[in-house]
Amino acid sequence: MQCRSGFVTILGRPNVGKSTLLNTLIGSKIAIVTAKPQTTRSAIQGVLTLDGQQNSFGVTIPSSPGQGDATEHSPSSSPFAQIVFLDTPGILEPRSRLDEIMVEEIREALAGRDLLLFLVDASQPFGPKDEAALEWIQSAGIPCFLLLNKIDRITKTALLPLIDEYRKLHEFAEVIPISALTRENIPLLLERILALLPEGPLYFPADHLTEQPVRFLVAEMIREKIGIETRQEIPYSSAVVVERFEEKETLTCIAAEIFVERDSQKGILIGAGGQMLKRIGTLARQEIEAFLGQKVFLELYVKVQGKWRDDPRFLSKLDWRKMVGG
Secondary structure, eight states, X not given: OEEEEEEEEEEESTTSSHHHHHHHHHTSOOSOOOSSTTOOOSOEXXXXXXXXXXXXXXXXXXXXXXXXXXXXXXXXXXXXXXXXXXXXXXXXXXXXXXXXXXXHHHHHHTTTOSEEEEXXXXXXXXXHHHHHHHHHHHHHXXXXXXXXXXXXXXXXXXXXXXXXXXXXXXXOSEEEEOBTTTTBTHHHHHHHHXXXXXXXXXXSOTTOOOSSOHHHHHHHHHHHHHHHHOOTTHHHHOEEEEEEEEEOSSEEEEEEEEEESXXXXXXXXXXXXXXXXXXXXXXXXXXXXXXXXXEEEEEEEEEEOTTGGXXXXXXXXXXXXXOOOO
């Protein structure tokens, strides 16, 4: 089946709202979100398939030359567009082997793309780190939209100086102010993306959302709750591995290990009388149950793995591409 289709990478500094944007575009939470920078450690795929009946954004497919109105050749029950988005870790200077892997994830996410979405936090002033992030865009040689996110936090007049700063450094195909949180200008963004994408096949079934396995998504949900409930270095020093994932008829049993780098971090994560770990487990279980659509029995264990962020063998366990089952 021919339709508008293509591959789009979301790029930007840490904590600018890339994962929130992906979840908003897909209409489902597949990327975890916290207020802490560097929450996203792996490139996360999200697939949006649009048709006339399942289009909450109200966008229309641009007509190809000579085809007339799109509704004449795109039945409401048939997919007319598929966008394969890729959310990437925040652009940073690597300080550990984990950081180096994250940078490599960004580099790989630029290969074979039709479009880049360069997301910036419009509520923050332009600075040297923003200019450094732009170097990724300039070296990629791919059409790029500049998206000024979080406009719900600023006045409209504050946008103009920021846009000028970026336009001095790169010629963007589009400049679109958005709010990934409130969905402001998201329909406009999708229409501009569709206008740029070529005609092509459906790369995935219409109901496909992501290629990440359930085990990985469950581990990410647990890690998100750690990021939300704890402070200081704990979110950055924590990793989650799902060791057991057993699906039964009415219950899914999950055992996950949370790794930290020091005994003191383990104590903080467990909390007095085990209350912190219990709260994290409760919040994670509730979200996993909503995601799986059935009851979940969740066991969490906290272990110390010194300097795991620089341990290649341990980091290999976190790679979703090597996960089996679930």
